[in-house]
Amino acid sequence: MALLVAAVGGAAGLSLTALERNINLFFSPSQVQAGEAPDGGVFRVGGMVVDGSVARGEADLSVNFALTDTAATIPVAYTGILPDLFREGQGIVALGAMRGGVFVATQVLAKHDENYMPPEVNQALQAANRGKYGGGDSGAPSLP
Amino acid sequence: MNRFAIPLLAFVVVVAFLGVGLTLKPRELPSPLLGKPAPAFELPGLPPAREAFSSAQMRGDVWLLNVWASWCAACRTEHPLLNRLARAGTLRIVGLNYKDDAADADAWLQRFGNPYTHIAFDRHGRVGIEYGVYGVPETYLIDRHGIIRFKHIGPLTPDIMQHRLLPLVETLNGDSA
Amino acid sequence: MIPELGHFALILALLMALLQAILPLYGSFANIPAWVAVARPAAYGQLLLVALAFAGLLYAFIHGDFSVAYVANHSNSHLPLLYRISGVWGGHEGSLLLWSLILALWSGAVAAFTRHIPDRIAARILSVMAMISVGFFLFMLLTSNPFARLIPAPAEGRDLNPLLQDIGLAIHPPMLYAGYVGFSVAFAFAVAALLGGRLDAAWARWARPWTNIAWMFLTIGIALGSWWAYYELGWGGWWFWDPVENASFMPWLAGTALLHSLAATASRGAFKAWTVLLAVCAFSLSLLGTFLVRSGVLTSVHAFATDPARGLFILIFLGIVVGGSLALYAWRAPALAAHIRFAPLSRETALLINNVFFGALCFAVLTGTLYPLILDALSGAKISVGEPYFNFLFAVIGAPLALCIGVGALLRWKRDHIARLRRQLPAAALVSVGAGLLWPLAMTHHPYSLNAGLGLALGCWVMVSALLGLRERSGGWRWRNLAHTPRSVYGMTLAHFGVGVFIIGVTFTNAYSVEKDLRMARGETVHLAGYGFRFNGVSDHRGVNYDAARGELVVSKSAGGGRRTIALYPEKRTYLVQKNPMTEAAIDAGLTRDLYVALGEALDGDQVWSVRIYYKPFIRWIWLGALLMAGGGLVAATDKRYRRRARSAAGEATAVPPQTAGQAAAG
Numbered sequence: 001m002a003l004l005v006a007a008v009g010g011a012a013g014l015s016l017t018a019l020e021r022n023i024n025l026f027f028s029p030s031q032v033q034a035g036e037a038p039d040g041g042v043f044r045v046g047g048m049v050v051d052g053s054v055a056r057g058e059a060d061l062s063v064n065f066a067l068t069d070t071a072a073t074i075p076v077a078y079t080g081i082l083p084d085l086f087r088e089g090q091g092i093v094a095l096g097a098m099r100g101g102v103f104v105a106t107q108v109l110a111k112h113d114e115n116y117m118p119p120e121v122n123q124a125l126q127a128a129n130r131g132k133y134g135g136g137d138s139g140a141p142s143l144p
Numbered sequence: 145m146n147r148f149a150i151p152l153l154a155f156v157v158v159v160a161f162l163g164v165g166l167t168l169k170p171r172e173l174p175s176p177l178l179g180k181p182a183p184a185f186e187l188p189g190l191p192p193a194r195e196a197f198s199s200a201q202m203r204g205d206v207w208l209l210n211v212w213a214s215w216c217a218a219c220r221t222e223h224p225l226l227n228r229l230a231r232a233g234t235l236r237i238v239g240l241n242y243k244d245d246a247a248d249a250d251a252w253l254q255r256f257g258n259p260y261t262h263i264a265f266d267r268h269g270r271v272g273i274e275y276g277v278y279g280v281p282e283t284y285l286i287d288r289h290g291i292i293r294f295k296h297i298g299p300l301t302p303d304i305m306q307h308r309l310l311p312l313v314e315t316l317n318g319d320s321a
Numbered sequence: 322m323i324p325e326l327g328h329f330a331l332i333l334a335l336l337m338a339l340l341q342a343i344l345p346l347y348g349s350f351a352n353i354p355a356w357v358a359v360a361r362p363a364a365y366g367q368l369l370l371v372a373l374a375f376a377g378l379l380y381a382f383i384h385g386d387f388s389v390a391y392v393a394n395h396s397n398s399h400l401p402l403l404y405r406i407s408g409v410w411g412g413h414e415g416s417l418l419l420w421s422l423i424l425a426l427w428s429g430a431v432a433a434f435t436r437h438i439p440d441r442i443a444a445r446i447l448s449v450m451a452m453i454s455v456g457f458f459l460f461m462l463l464t465s466n467p468f469a470r471l472i473p474a475p476a477e478g479r480d481l482n483p484l485l486q487d488i489g490l491a492i493h494p495p496m497l498y499a500g501y502v503g504f505s506v507a508f509a510f511a512v513a514a515l516l517g518g519r520l521d522a523a524w525a526r527w528a529r530p531w532t533n534i535a536w537m538f539l540t541i542g543i544a545l546g547s548w549w550a551y552y553e554l555g556w557g558g559w560w561f562w563d564p565v566e567n568a569s570f571m572p573w574l575a576g577t578a579l580l581h582s583l584a585a586t587a588s589r590g591a592f593k594a595w596t597v598l599l600a601v602c603a604f605s606l607s608l609l610g611t612f613l614v615r616s617g618v619l620t621s622v623h624a625f626a627t628d629p630a631r632g633l634f635i636l637i638f639l640g641i642v643v644g645g646s647l648a649l650y651a652w653r654a655p656a657l658a659a660h661i662r663f664a665p666l667s668r669e670t671a672l673l674i675n676n677v678f679f680g681a682l683c684f685a686v687l688t689g690t691l692y693p694l695i696l697d698a699l700s701g702a703k704i705s706v707g708e709p710y711f712n713f714l715f716a717v718i719g720a721p722l723a724l725c726i727g728v729g730a731l732l733r734w735k736r737d738h739i740a741r742l743r744r745q746l747p748a749a750a751l752v753s754v755g756a757g758l759l760w761p762l763a764m765t766h767h768p769y770s771l772n773a774g775l776g777l778a779l780g781c782w783v784m785v786s787a788l789l790g791l792r793e794r795s796g797g798w799r800w801r802n803l804a805h806t807p808r809s810v811y812g813m814t815l816a817h818f819g820v821g822v823f824i825i826g827v828t829f830t831n832a833y834s835v836e837k838d839l840r841m842a843r844g845e846t847v848h849l850a851g852y853g854f855r856f857n858g859v860s861d862h863r864g865v866n867y868d869a870a871r872g873e874l875v876v877s878k879s880a881g882g883g884r885r886t887i888a889l890y891p892e893k894r895t896y897l898v899q900k901n902p903m904t905e906a907a908i909d910a911g912l913t914r915d916l917y918v919a920l921g922e923a924l925d926g927d928q929v930w931s932v933r934i935y936y937k938p939f940i941r942w943i944w945l946g947a948l949l950m951a952g953g954g955l956v957a958a959t960d961k962r963y964r965r966r967a968r969s970a971a972g973e974a975t976a977v978p979p980q981t982a983g984q985a986a987a988g
Contacts, residue, residue, distance in 0.1 A: 011681035015688045015714060022710035023692075044705060051273055056924060061840055061931050069276070080838045081921035081931050084555065084902045089273050149651035151598060155605075155643055161695045162636055215479075220471070 085110035230259035327377020334370035341451035345444035388474035407491035414467035445513035480898035489549035497542030503535020508604035525587035533958035544947035555904030568610030578679035671729030730790035776828020784821035812957025823946025
């Protein structure tokens with residue numbers, strides 16, 4: 001019995017400590033612009049890629065684009081291969097940190113998720129599911 | 145205390161949280177545009193025959209902007225409602241045809257009826273971006289001063305129409321009377 | 322017409338399930354044999370009706386009847402037949418129907434293969450399973466009817482999500498559901514035992530094969546999902562700690578604990594309360610998983626609330642099933658507590674520790690999965706729990722667990738002696754530590770990796786001690802002994818061996834993978850982990866229902882002027898209906914390494930592309946380990962000893978005190 005209590009207590013303590021250190025907050029571009037996001041800390045930001053804003057580097061895989069929630073817009077820099085569903089006008093979520101006014105992303109997600117559905121994947125898929133309309137939560141799509 | 149009841153208590157706590165999640169009713173998205181001026185736009189009409197549309201021409205009127213596409217099956221479920229609304233003549237409905245093929249869209253309207261007084265053809269979804277369209281269908285209610293008063297994501301339902309949209313239209317129409 | 326018949330069959334199935342839920346249960350307490358006897362025919366009838374409903378939907382899919390809304394949304398006339406079939410469970414309504422069908426299949430199997438169990442008990446088990454069926458039928462009929470019509474019918478369907486157009490994902494849900502739903506049998510056994518107020522070793526032996534088979538399906542289902550994510554999502558990860566994955570992993574963790582706890586209950590009559598609680602948990606977590614994933618509540622509270630009817634139904638259903646069974650547990654379990662004595666050093670202790678470890682792992686996953694949800698509900702703050710959380714906890718809890726597996730496999734029931742272990746363990750420890758220290762030196766392409774060494778040591782420790790355990794239980798390596806060793810021992814050995822293989826696969830893949838995202842021009846060659854990758858450009862390719870840009874990469878060994886080359890053809894597909902681009906990675910699979918290439922996008926006309934090139938050593942071992950575990954579950958389930966003894970125990974159990982029966986089986 002004592003063993004059990006100790007184990008459960010230990011597991012709970014361990015979980016909570018680990019949890020404390022590994023949560024990523026989510027902010028919208030408006031919040032980032034208003035300075036609500038932690039300076040230099042890692043967080044997620046979500047919004048739509050502004051049409052015509054995607055610019056690629058000449059020699060490497062760097063890419064810059066602007067992310068908007070229609071009220072505010074922030075610049076994002078990323079190096080690597082973008083996900084399949086990344087397109088201009090598309091909702092995405094990026095994980096990274098602000099560096100000198102630019103959000104430097106380490107991960108960009110345009111997730112294949114029925115609850116975070118770009119128009120092309122199409123809510124229609126859920127048509128008969130009354131109201132089971134994806135993208136319902138424009139704020140926090142899930143992270144894989 | 146009975147230690148065998150601990151799992152039950154833990155479960156009750158989890159259910160309580162899920163219950164709180166349900167009562168929050170966060171179905172209405174906090175749209176950054178609510179209460180703000182609707183982005184102005186001008187677009188060609190749905191080819192081949194329809195005339196161009198400018199949001200400026202709706203000034204002074206309460207109107208509905210309905211984002212739709214022929215590829216969208218959910219649009220079909222709300223379409224009869226829009227047709228009925230149009231027939232009742234309660235307010236003018238403008239269709240924003242979103243990322244669609246003109247011929248498909250035209251055929252679709254012929255088949256299911258056309259409730260729209262104007263159809264703006266947003267081939268590449270540029271206007272959609274300004275409105276923060278995440279998917280289709282979406283519906284915006286815009287007052288006579290061009291302010292967005294209501295936004296609905298997903299197909300309209302009779303319930304929403306009856307209890308949210310129409311009362312709001314009445315208030316908005318009453319405001320200036 | 323056919324869809325209406327399907328709908329009608331579904332309604333009849335609901336009625337049949339109601340019959341199966343109420344009459345036998347009441348009859349078993351009121352002593353009305355005729356009502357008890359209803360259970361089996363009702364189970365068969367329900368199976369027949371659900372099968373009819375399922376066949377109706379299948380027919381609508383195969384014939385492309387787009388007047389059925391669900392078909393219109395998940396199929397298309399150009400869809401290959403295989404995916405028209407798997408499209409049946411490609412969405413919410415159809416997966417519920419598949420769930421119900423599998424539940425009815427399990428019910429039917431229980432009805433057919435429990436002749437050796439007293440009728441009253443079998444009737445209660447079937448009745449509990451029928452109650453679950455009732456919940457699912459109601460959920461479908463009230464909120465998610467797969468047969469709803471869409472009038473007028475569209476000319477063409479919206480097509481199946483391209484991600485689901487894949488053989489791996491076609492068979493993944495049936496496997497996963499077979500596992501989820503299979504735990505309903507253990508759950509029903511547990512609830513029936515609580516209702517009847519009697520739980521003995523014979524009960525545990527009856528429940529064991531069912532639990533083993535369900536666990537096997539779930540293991541295969543999870544492994545398939547992981548394999549699918551690896552090759553289909555195009556970035557080479559095999560596990561993402563996605564809420565959807567976690568939802569299937571939690572029942573697995575609880576189920577694994579249940580398997581071990583059942584072993585102790587079946588052989589020694591120990592841990593009855595644990596076993597019952599774990600059976601309830603395993604299935605409750607399955608329910609939570611299916612429902613919450615399907616409703617989207619795990620990814621966001623908001624999705625939950627987009628359809629309040631469904632959300633409310635789910636909550637009420639979960640409350641009744643889980644809350645009811647846990648309340649029953651709180652009420653009845655105190656009577657189960659049997660004081661089975663065992664020494665601190667004994668197999669019982671090892672199994673208890675096992676339960677605690679798996680409980681802790683399950684708790685950690687549950688916390689990480691639900692925490693964002695709870696925080697959102699409380700404060701509206703949007704957070705996500707990063708992978709490091711899960712990785713850290715699994716390393717911290719998993720490593721000591723692996724050490725315990727090694728010792729536990731060797732221990733004897735009741736009381737063991739440290740002296741005996743001292744003879745066996747040093748050899749295993751020496752082999753493991755030696756391998757762990759030396760191996761990383763042999764990986765000359767890579768810097769010395771402590772983690773890989775630790776992983777190898779742990780993996781070897783588990784595998785070697787699994788073999789030592791086999792020798793211990795069979796009484797030596799002689800053929801005569803081995804032939805007479807019960808299958809459950811082989812099952813355990815195989816599964817533990819699989820755990821070792823899995824640990825090595827995970828740690829090696831993590832430590833030695835080389836991943837590069839590159840900009841490659843046509844004709845360019847890149848060297849990576851001892852291989853040269855030459856990019857020969859991209860050409861157009863036409864599939865059945867998609868267009869593709871198909872790249873060609875020729876791979877050769879960098880050193881030794883290797884002549885043997887491999888051509889890899891990664892694709893970027895655009896499906897004609899839904900227009901989504903999809904990455905199809907090309908993989909050269911091998912036991913010791915995978916070469917994985919995927920196209921990014923065209924950067925400069927068609928001449929320059931972004932390309933992912935990954936070298937993934939030992940990644941196959943991850944799934945191989947999982948398959949070995951599943952195989953172990955299957956082998957143990959076929960143990961003749963259990964079935965034969967179970968049969969005689971059925972008669973015995975009423976007369977003989979359970980302890981005696983338990984010890985008889987302890988062997």
